[in-house]
Amino acid sequence: MNVLHMARTFVAGVPIRLTNFLNKYGSNKIHAKCIIKKPRDLYFSDNNDIIWDQGNFEIIKTLINWADIIHIHNSPPFKQEKKEEWESIKGKSIILHFHSEPNSCFGFHENITVNHNIKLSAMLCIAQYQAVHLELPKTIVRNVVDIDDPLLQPIYIKHEKPLVTYSPTNTSDLEQIKKRGCGEWAYKSYTEIMKLFNFYGDQHKVIDYKVITGTAYEEHLRQRQDANIHIDEFNSGSYHLSSLEGLSQGKVVIAGIKPWMKEFLVEFLHCITLPWFVMNNDSFIEDFSRLLGQKDLLLEYQKQSRTWMEEFWSPELVLKDYTGVYNKL
Structure with missing residues (x-):
């Protein structure tokens, strides 16, 4: 299964932690890439699959075509005015995964689904603050922690x-x-x-x-x-x-x-x-x-x-x- 993670920030390294976890314990091999907004010190030793969004939309389109699932963490790293970027993920299986404060999460959801008319396949929310206060339909998931690490x-x-x-x-x-x-x-x-x-x-x-x-x-x-x-x-x-x-x-x-x-x-x-x-x-x-x-x-x-x-x-x-x-x- 090919999964393309998208985010504006590094969201506590969850794309790496989740991919490593699923490949360690799951029966299906996950091949994952991640596009985020801007480079920063990742603080992870294995970051070969992080791709910086540096304006090369052709690379992004290739990865979108490659992906079976688009897993968005809060918001994709697209510029608001770049309609072509937003259009490129339409028709894909898309997960929107909430990590931030409820007001921010609600805004992310509205921007994706209303402003850009993108259909979501699933919405996930970590079982923390936002799970209680975010008034949107969502599937609650545990934050990824591998207790056997x-x-x-x-x-x-x-x-x-x-x-x-x-x-x-x-x-x-x-x-x-x-x-x-x-x-x-x-x-x-x-x-x-x-x-x-x-x-x-x-x-x-x-x-x-x-x-x-x-x-x-x-x-x-x-x-x-x-x-x-x-x-x-x-x-x-x-x-x-x-x-x-x-x-x-x-x-x-x-x-x-x-x-x-x-x-x-x-x-x-x-x-x-x-x-x-x-x-x-x-x-x-x-x-x-x-x-x-x-x-x-x-x-x-x-x-x-x-x-x-x-x-x-x-x-x-x-x-x-x-x-x-x-x-x-």
């Missing part, structure tokens, strides 16, 4: 002081995020978490911590692997990819999971409990103190994180989410 396996180490990791995709404060026209989903609680690290790490010295940014993806996972605690964020009410990676690695993972997110996940996954240690934006200093008060139980909590992922995020379950859609097309 050696870098996502647990390494249980009892440090003298708990080691805490945090890996924000941006280091902007909330006001900066809002000025860019983004919402809570894009904010990674950077201001609050740095206050927490300053209080417990620098002033009281009861934890060690690592803030990991700008590293290659594999190195990023290695640096987090021997930690006891990983912090996602506690502003949006949901969770991100780093949560799932941390749970797979057997960390106590902190996120601000709100009741609406819990209700959705319990129903979608058919689980009874969730593995996150929940912290709130207005009481994070006190909430973290509560966790430190149970540090003798950290190892037990860490193992519970891994067990939960093995039950509800196994390769078999993730594979079923995506092959069910691909095979129909």
Whole structure:
């Protein structure tokens, strides 16, 4: 099966992660290429199948003809005024895969289906913030995490002081995020978490911590692997990819999971409990103190994180989410 991924940004490397995952566990070989808007450091060691959209439309047309499926992540890298580019994918089997904030996703969908009159074969949405708040018909899928990857396996180490990791995709404060026209989903609680690290790490010295940014993806996972605690964020009410990676690695993972997110996940996954240690934006200093008060139980909590992922995020379950859609097309 030939799959052409299209995106404007690198969307956390999902074209590479998804292709590798399907070829590792699936029965049908996936041959994939990916066209994105502009070059950047991919942070992945294997990026030979990434093609930059640099204005060579003949290459893009050749790939579109080659593809059995066009898998669009949020929006294709076409210029709005270039009708020929938009027309080129009409008649193909097209998946639109939502990763961003609901307002942005709704705009992507309207632009593709209304402004350019393109028929979609399927719409996918990751089982996170947007799955709850995006009011469009969609098939919910797990974010791709391979819990059997050696870098996502647990390494249980009892440090003298708990080691805490945090890996924000941006280091902007909330006001900066809002000025860019983004919402809570894009904010990674950077201001609050740095206050927490300053209080417990620098002033009281009861934890060690690592803030990991700008590293290659594999190195990023290695640096987090021997930690006891990983912090996602506690502003949006949901969770991100780093949560799932941390749970797979057997960390106590902190996120601000709100009741609406819990209700959705319990129903979608058919689980009874969730593995996150929940912290709130207005009481994070006190909430973290509560966790430190149970540090003798950290190892037990860490193992519970891994067990939960093995039950509800196994390769078999993730594979079923995506092959069910691909095979129909």
